Structures are given as structure tokens and as C-alpha cells.
Amino acid sequence: MKHPVDVHVGKRIRHRRWMVGMTQQQLAEKVGIKFQQIQKYETGMNRVSASRLWDISEALEVPVAFFFDGVEVDTPEVVENGASVPADILADKEALELVRSYYSIPANQRRRLFELARVLSDVA
Numbered sequence: 001m002k003h004p005v006d007v008h009v010g011k012r013i014r015h016r017r018w019m020v021g022m023t024q025q026q027l028a029e030k031v032g033i034k035f036q037q038i039q040k041y042e043t044g045m046n047r048v049s050a051s052r053l054w055d056i057s058e059a060l061e062v063p064v065a066f067f068f069d070g071v072e073v074d075t076p077e078v079v080e081n082g083a084s085v086p087a088d089i090l091a092d093k094e095a096l097e098l099v100r101s102y103y104s105i106p107a108n109q110r111r112r113l114f115e116l117a118r119v120l121s122d123v124a
Contacts, residue, residue: 005071007044009053012067014042016060018096030059 017027017038024042028035031052040046041056048056057064102110 002044003047005068006047008071009048009067010042010044012069013038013048013056013060015096016062016066017042018093019100020060021100022060027056027059031055 017024024035024038028038031038032055033052037046041048041052053064053067057066102113105113
């Protein structure tokens with residue numbers, strides 16, 4: 001049976017890998033393991049050892065604590081400004097893709113887009 005913390009850590013590995021645009025194969029090569037092992041970590045089927053998590057954190061350029069952020073959250077969603085937002089927004093692939101696209105926009109245009117989104121959300 002999968003432990004909820006192992007599943008959470010695996011999701012955080014997958015989301016960070018996806019955010020930096022790295023494949024399972026690329027991460028596996030940086031860590032020195034087979035990509036199938038990365039698959040097992042990401043699904044929570046295999047528990048990540050402390051030393052392996054350290055290697056993964058270095059490869060993905062985040063502190064080890066990143067993988068445990070939000071682990072205590074039990075609520076399925078949070079209500080913010082009258083809108084339901086998933087508690088684990090990183091679980092939504094569309095949201096991740098939106099964030100990646102947003103940060104690929106030049107800073108001055110990104111700020112204008114942010115202001116437009118803020119205005120539109122206030123109207124809704």
C-alpha cells in the first residue's frame with residue numbers, strides 16, 4: 001500500500017520536473033538511475049531514500065524541503081475570493097502549463113497580463 005507522504009513527494013518530483021521542462025530520462029541520467037525508477041518515485045510506488053531525494057533536489061535545483069511543502073494539507077479545495085481553487089494547484093496540469101507559459105512572456109508584458117487577469121477576476 002502506498003504511503004500518502006510517498007505519493008505527495010512523488011507528485012512534487014513530477015511537478016518540479018515538468019516545470020523545468022525535464023523528461024524522466026533526463027532526470028534519471030542526472031541522478032544516475034533508470035527512468036523506470038523515476039516513474040516509480042513519481043507514482044509513490046517506491047519510497048525515495050534520503051540520499052536519493054538529495055540528489056533529485058540538486059538535479060531539479062530546489063531544496064529538499066520543497067518536496068514536503070503542503071504535505072499536511074487535507075482539504076480538497078480552498079475558497080478564495082468566492083472561487084474554488086484546488087488545494088494542490090500543482091496537481092492540475094493545465095495550471096502548470098499556464099504558469100510555465102506565463103513566465104515565458106517578457107516581464108513588462110507579463111505584468112500587463114497579470115493586471116488584465118486581476119481586473120477580469122474582479123468582474124467575474
